[in-house]
Amino acid sequence: MTDPAIAANGLRKSYGDKVVLDGIDLVVPEGTIFSLLGPNGAGKTTAVNILSTLVSPDPASGAIRVGGHDLGADPQAVRAAIGVTGQFSAVDGLITGEENMLLMADLHHLPKKEGRRTAAELLDRFDLTEAARKPASTYSGGMKRRLDIAMTLVGSPRIIFLDEPTTGLDPRSRHNMWQIIRELVTDGVTVFLTTQYLEEADQLADRIAVLNNGRIAAEGSAEELKRLIPGGHVRLRFTDPHTYRSAAAALHDTARDDEALALQIPSDGSQRELRSILDRLDTAGIEADELTVHTPDLDDVFFALTGSTAVPSQTADQVHQTKENVR
Numbered sequence: 668m669t670d671p672a673i674a675a676n677g678l679r680k681s682y683g684d685k686v687v688l689d690g691i692d693l694v695v696p697e698g699t700i701f702s703l704l705g706p707n708g709a710g711k712t713t714a715v716n717i718l719s720t721l722v723s724p725d726p727a728s729g730a731i732r733v734g735g736h737d738l739g740a741d742p743q744a745v746r747a748a749i750g751v752t753g754q755f756s757a758v759d760g761l762i763t764g765e766e767n768m769l770l771m772a773d774l775h776h777l778p779k780k781e782g783r784r785t786a787a788e789l790l791d792r793f794d795l796t797e798a799a800r801k802p803a804s805t806y807s808g809g810m811k812r813r814l815d816i817a818m819t820l821v822g823s824p825r826i827i828f829l830d831e832p833t834t835g836l837d838p839r840s841r842h843n844m845w846q847i848i849r850e851l852v853t854d855g856v857t858v859f860l861t862t863q864y865l866e867e868a869d870q871l872a873d874r875i876a877v878l879n880n881g882r883i884a885a886e887g888s889a890e891e892l893k894r895l896i897p898g899g900h901v902r903l904r905f906t907d908p909h910t911y912r913s914a915a916a917a918l919h920d921t922a923r924d925d926e927a928l929a930l931q932i933p934s935d936g937s938q939r940e941l942r943s944i945l946d947r948l949d950t951a952g953i954e955a956d957e958l959t960v961h962t963p964d965l966d967d968v969f970f971a972l973t974g975s976t977a978v979p980s981q982t983a984d985q986v987h988q989t990k991e992n993v994r
């Protein structure tokens with residue numbers, strides 16, 4: 668089996684009396700997007716800084732491996748495997764986009780010709796060819812972020828840390844950035860993403876960890892996390908009023924919508940609960956015309972997990988969410 672791209676056990680970091688990371692475990696498989704979510708000051712940037720060798724973890728931390736290399740024993744090898752795009756851009760505004768790229772190529776000791784080719788290819792890929800000869804200070808926020816990522820890619824990193832890559836971008840630029848991130852992963856790159864935008868994690872991440880009070884409050888796919896909090900339900904819709912009434916009689920605890928001929932049943936969307944609903948319908952010889960599973964959105968999850976009341980650490984069950992017609 669191949670090493671995960673990132674594996675950290677009991678990651679700890681304190682500044683004086685302040686415990687920022689209180690022993691967190693992270694595993695990010697290769698070629699996936701992992702998102703660390705958390706409110707301001709939760710420790711997301713600290714985690715990125717440690718995993719990218721910029722900041723030392725506390726000695727009490729467990730093993731940390733990035734790109735298959737031990738972070739403590741071989742930080743140089745880790746640095747060679749990763750790229751980091753931080754909240755504070757590495758772009759130098761006084762020189763052009765192209766010059767920024769060529770500077771990165773020099774830093775990576777690429778031969779002049781190869782550096783020029785790589786710079787031109789990446790500028791083209793990130794739609795910056797036209798602006799390449801203009802000072803980067805004249806670029807829009809979205810262009811600067813694109814240039815920043817392009818610069819990170821000059822070294823062909825296998826793992827990229829993106830610390831709040833779309834903060835402050837308008838919706839169009841944000842969607843463009845999401846597309847870029849998806850394409851990176853299609854190319855086999857692993858992305859470790861921090862964000863305060865729940866929609867961003869929902870759209871992009873294979874797995875999400877919610878950081879709160881120095882610990883991982885919950886971890887799972889977006890769908891799994893949404894099932895951790897109440898508010899989910901199964902909705903059954905009928906076209907025949909008689910069937911609708913029979914279903915309402917056969918199922919318990921349903922909220923009725925007589926106008927829409929729809930029944931709403933509280934449910935965590937788990938396979939077990941779905942099976943129980945379908946069994947009861949089968950027993951009564953009833954077929955619904957439509958069945959949909961509704962889960963709370965990630966906003967609900969975030970507020971529930973990072974609110975004042977502590978939520979125990981848990982991992983959601985692997986349950987497949989269905990949205991399908993019942994046949």
Ligand SMILES: Nc1ncnc2c1ncn2[C@@H]1O[C@H](COP(=O)(O)OP(=O)(O)OP(=O)(O)O)[C@@H](O)[C@H]1O
Pocket residue numbers: 682687705706707708709710711712713714863
């Ligand atoms: N060098 C440092 N010295 C002292 N305290 C620090 C240092 N770096 C970070 N902290 C503290 O650690 C905590 C976590 O900071 P961090 O920047 O990692 O949070 P974050 O989740 O990235 O927040 P944001 O979303 O606001 O960027 C904060 O309380 C911060 O003040």
